Amino acid sequence: MAYKITDECVSCGSCEPECPVDAISEGEAKYVIDPEKCTDCGTCAEVCPTDAIVQS
Secondary structure, eight states, X not given: OOEEEOTTOOOOOSSGGGOTTOOEEEOSSSEEEOTTTOOOOOHXXXXXXXXXXXXX
């Protein structure tokens, strides 16, 4: 079960460098997580200041 980034994302970018498999990238309106690459480690959710990253 991969993580996803909700509309609460403020595009701060704190999650992107934390991802060990480079599954996070900057999208048009918010950051996005590639579910094919996500290993469900949760590191991104731990650093998100707005709690915008949740398990899908």
